[in-house]
Structure formats: C-alpha cells, structure tokens
Amino acid sequence: MTDLAAAARQMAIGADGKWRGGATGCAAASIGAASDATLLWLIGARDGAALEALYERHHRVAMGLAMRLLRNRQEAEDVVQEAFLTVWRQAATYRAERGSVRNWLLSIVHHGAVSQLRQHRQVQRPTTMDKPTPELPDETEADVLGQAVRHMEAERVRAALLALPAEQREALRLAYFSGLTCQQIADHARVPLGTVKGRLRLALQKLRRSLQAESLA
Amino acid sequence: MSRLPLHDAPGVLTTDQRHALEAQAAAYALDALDDEETAQFEQHLATCSLCRQLVAEAVIAVSYLPSLVGPHEASQVLQERMLAAARAHPEACAPAERRLVPATAERRESERRRPWWQRLRPGGEPALAWATVVLLLCMLGLGTWSASLRQQVQVQAARAAQYEAALETVAGGRVVALAPASAAAPRTARVALIVPPAGSGEPPRLVISNLAPPAPDRSYQLWLIDGQTPRDAGVFRSRGATAEIVPVQGDPSRATAAAITIEPAGGSRAPTAPPILAALLPPP
Secondary structure: OHHHHHHHHHHEEOOOEEEEOOOOOOOOOHHHHHHHHHHHHHOOOOOHHHHHHHHHHHHHHHHHHHHHHOOHHHHHHHHHHHHHHHHHHHHHOOHHHHHOHHHHHHHHHHHHHHHHHHHOOOOOOOOOOOOOOOOOOOOOOOOOOHHHHHHHHHHHHHHHHHHHOOHHHHHHHHOOOOOOOOOHHHHHHOOOOHHHHHHHHHHHHHHHHHHHHHHHH | OOOOOOOOOHHHHHHHHHHHHHHHHHHHOOOOHHHHHHHHHHHHHHHOOHHHHHHHHHHHOOOOOOOOOOOOOOHHHHHHHHHHHHHHOOOOOOOOOOOOOOOOHHHHHHHHHHOHHHHOOHHHHHHHHHHHHHHHHHHHOOOOHEEEHHHHHHHHHHHHHHHHHHHHHHOOOOEEEEEOOOOOOOOOOOOEEEEEOOOOOOOOOEEEEOEEOOOOOOEEEEEEEEEOOOEEEEEEOOOOOEEEEEEEOOOOHOOEEEEEEEEEOHHHHOOOOOOOEEEEEEEE
C-alpha cells in the first residue's frame, strides 16, 4: 500500500474500522445540507459520510431505474452498489458541465443495468410508455411535496413522449428501457440501422426542445 | 461501427453528415451501441470536441427519462455492503484535477439544499426582510451609503411595508410562505397562502409581492395538492413590485401542499411545467 493510500486509510477509518465521520472534518449536520457537487468533492477527499449522504439522497431513484430494466431485485441492487462504488472511485473525474451529479449517477446505473441485461441476453417484454410501470409503494417516503413534484415532472415528460411520432417513441423505449442495441431494434422493427439511429436522434432532439422550452417559460 | 463522416473541420459538414454524428451521439447517450461501437466511439470522443458537444446535448434529453420510473426502496443490506466495499478501498481517487468548492458557493448551495420547510417561518421571512431594512436605514443615518444604495433601500422598505400591510388585512388565519422550488424560481418574490380559520367564512387568499409579471402569453397558476393530485386553485397575473391579494379557488384545508407554476395564458387543466414556488401545508 502506498504512503498516500495509508494516509487516506488513516484519515477515513477509525480504530473501530468504521468511518471516522468525515475525513475532511465536515460535521454531520452540514453534510446533510450540502449540495450534490459538494458531496462529490468531499467523496473525492475520501469522506465516507459524504458517500453515505449521497447514497441516502439518490439510492431510491437509482433502484427504481435499475428495477425497471432488470425486474430482479438482487441484480438491481448489485448494479446500484456498483454505481455508487464507481462514484467513490471516480468522484474526482466528475465535471459539472457534463450535467448534474444525479444524472451522472443515473447514467452509470443505466449503463450497468444495460450491460447486465445484454449479459443475460434478455429482451424485456414490451410495456407501454403511456403509463408508469407499477412500482412497489415506497412507504418510507414522507416527503409529500417531493412526491407531488416528481409526479408533475413525470406527467410532463410523459406528455412530451406522447407527442413524439410512434416509431420514434418506440425506438426510444426499446433503447432506453429495454436495453436493446440499435441493430437489435432495427432487426425487431425490420428497418435499416440508419433509420433507427435517425429516429433516436429526432426523438431526443424533440424531447430536449420540448422540455427545456417548458422549463424556461 | 458505421464510419463517421470526417469532421476535422466541422464548418464543412453537410446536413446529412451532421445528422449522422448527432444520431451516433444519441445512440451512445442511450447506451444503444454495442460494445465494439461504444469502445470505438469513446476513443473518438477523446479527441473530438464536436462529438463531445453532441453527446452532451443528447444527454440532456436522456436525463429526463428516469423521471418516468418511480423510486424504489433498497434493502438495508445494500447500504451496508456498499459502504463496506468503499471502506475496503479508501485509496485516493484516480489522479485528476480537483476543483475546490468556493466557500461562498458552498454557503449558497448549503442554504439552497436545506429542506424548504426548515426555511419556512410563517410571517418570519417578511419580518426578517423588515428587520434588515431597519438595520440598513440605521446605517443610512450614519451617512455611509451612496445615494443610489439609499434609493434601493427605500424601494425595498416600501415593498416590505406594502407586503406587511397586505398580510395584516387577512390576519387571523394560517400564513404559509411559498418558497422557491426550482433554479428558475424568482428569488426576490414574496408569496404567502393565507388559510382562514375553519368556520370563519373567510375565503383563502394569496398575498404576493415583487413577483415579476409572466410573459404576455403566460399566466401564473396556483395548485392545491391532495396527496399527489394537483387541483386548480386559480390563475393570475402579478403586477410586479406592488403587493396584491389574489383570491384562491377551492378549499386548502384538505390540501397537503401548494405550488405555483407558469402556464399558458388562461391556465391549464393539469400542470404543464414544474413548480417555481411551493410549500407544504401543515394540517389544520
């Protein structure tokens, strides 16, 4: 173990083997109130409490996404665990101009879930994008306003998707929620590969313009 | 991987070539390329700023999609496993530039990240604004401020006084201040929902001050939320700086939250935009 690694271990872990509650000396109260970007900076400085805080803040949505793709709790938990460990290992490489920390984390979750799907060579049963996939109720969620805001956001995105032509919406669904490659989608739809990529291009372009325009209104 | 059009000089790309690059970026952002194509494209991205920009644009749209799936609680074991695995690898991150978070930015972010109900004090925000104005006025008496700053303070004092006066006209009910709910929310606006006592016969009202008028083709719309369902509680346009009272439709006593969105003029049947101001409503 290098001197640097030994120093990091000394900072981060106490004699009892547990996190020392902030290698950077950040108090627990301020950790909970810190922004995602601040938590990531602290994680880069090997602050385990910041990793715990980030997990507590985002693990539910990460699990929701992984479950949606994998439909298997154990596999979904494996993917989510690996995603947070990736954040732990690569926190210092994050750049704010690439998007929010939450979106970065969810992109890691999605990539991991898709890799798992392809490894098992599963093809998801087609489900409609028009209604949300029924999820087990999250009985621990006490943030009523947060739920309401999420519900409103989901309705907004769903409306934007329904405004897409059916073939673009279907290509998007198969790519993002079923983990198919463009070639697999092309084989499924019996259209050229270039047509599928074109549909995905147009779908994302319209989504971005529609939802960004509403946000700026 | 289909060969990407040569684009060392982006300015000479044809429309079809540009579309081909955008399509590849879209497929990459959706994780829809196979492993070989992904590896090749990532190698290309390392040296192509145009394609990195196209991927960044595609990622913006992709980032909306997770909102379609609901949250899902993980087992307690997952958290313990994750933290144990991280403890096993406490070594420093991969070498890369680490930006220090400026202290001022961190304080702003810290304040923003506080749950909004910890920032809400019914009647507290206007009082704080008034106390600040009084302090500033005292400092004015010391002659330490320039004429332009003096004028700004006087304007703020007048607005605070108008807002307080409007609140006093509807005193006797619960006062719930709506807080900014998004990055686009107006930071200087003062908006409070007045819920009258049960049986008083008084209607609920919204007191607003310093809320900029929306675009000519837009209106503000108040929603009362029962659980997860938003109910239309009224459409209005603000007058800007002047404090005003807006009637509220419906009964907020059963609502669990209130929110304001910007909608097409005349309002919408259901919210079409995320809330700009919002508040939890305490039980009666």
